[in-house]
Amino acid sequence: MRLRGTRPTRRGLQVACDTAARLRPCGQSGLQGSVADLVPGPGRLLIDVRAAGVQVAESALFRGESFGWHQPSALPHVPGSEVAGDVIAVGSGVEEIWVGRRVVASLEGGGGYAELAVADAGAAHPVPDGLGYAVAVAMLTTGASALGVLPVAALTPDGTVFVMSAAGGMCALFVQAALRVGAKVVGAAGEEKTRLVSGLGADTVVDTPPTGGPKACAARSVSASSSTASGGFSRPPNGDGPIAVRTRCPCGRCGA
Known part of the structure; x- marks a missing residue:
């Protein structure tokens, strides 16, 4: 009106x-x-x-x-x-x-x-x-934030990227960016969102438990040892193995 x-x-x-x-x-x-x-x-x-x-x-x-x-x-x-x-x-x-x-x-x-x-x-x-x-409008803040984080990852065609909350705004962009350079992508999302992650082209999709449960927190905590409020990348201490991409655990209690 x-x-x-x-x-x-x-x-x-x-x-x-x-x-x-x-x-x-x-x-x-x-x-x-x-x-x-x-x-x-x-x-x-x-x-x-x-x-x-x-x-x-x-x-x-x-x-x-x-x-x-x-x-x-x-x-x-x-x-x-x-x-x-x-x-x-x-x-x-x-x-x-x-x-x-x-x-x-x-x-x-x-x-x-x-x-x-x-x-x-x-x-x-x-x-x-x-x-x-x-x-x-969906790309304005989310896209800019993703572009700010991606250079830290230094994605390569021979890499494997594990993306938590892969159906979310930023993380969906992370999935697509990793695929674009030829990396293998493992995406984790809740049951109702796994189809979206598959549609983005992830090589493997992990169905995570409902948000807030102990298993959900545990699943998210394996991806990285540190994170930011808006998300980020981390690598294993020795530099080998998959790159992990994550956002803050949505349960709001575990601190992951």
Whole structure:
């Protein structure tokens, strides 16, 4: 549903109102609300949102819980830190050539779960022709994180890579990256996700027990001796054997 009285197409044109998903304090009804007068300031873009990303951290923030260094925002709040869509207006200092471009962008302070969003021009990236909005926004943070981790692995055609949580966003990219260089891939995932991992092309797929059980924690702990919150690679101490790729154990209790 669109509640805009005016559709902006050039610099400085105001929007009458914009529909957004707003988190409200308990006792206040309604998830959908209106945000008035979205205007791109200097160096910023106004984006007609076609797809918004959903991060693991945001799912915790929705419940009013902290996630790592992320803390819940004061309510009411429009969540959403990633969007893809069309630029429909620009602020001062931004070239008019941006208007009409398909872009993906990171947002500071949320605001992505709305029909319109404002982003810094420096945080926006053109979306290639043929790439859908949903795929583009899904790749924004996950893809960048994966690209940051992959050089550490130094993948080779004669290597074997063991990927935990292989159906997840980053780890699905790890599976594909390892296969692209010719390495053998063993992917572990829950029963309902093994078909996805097989579809990615993994040479072997391991069905792990349900998340949170002792066996699940044990299965994840064999892959590496250290990890980061966003995932990482590790090698055996002597440098031989398979490379392990893992993310933090989702049970949240064992510390793996």
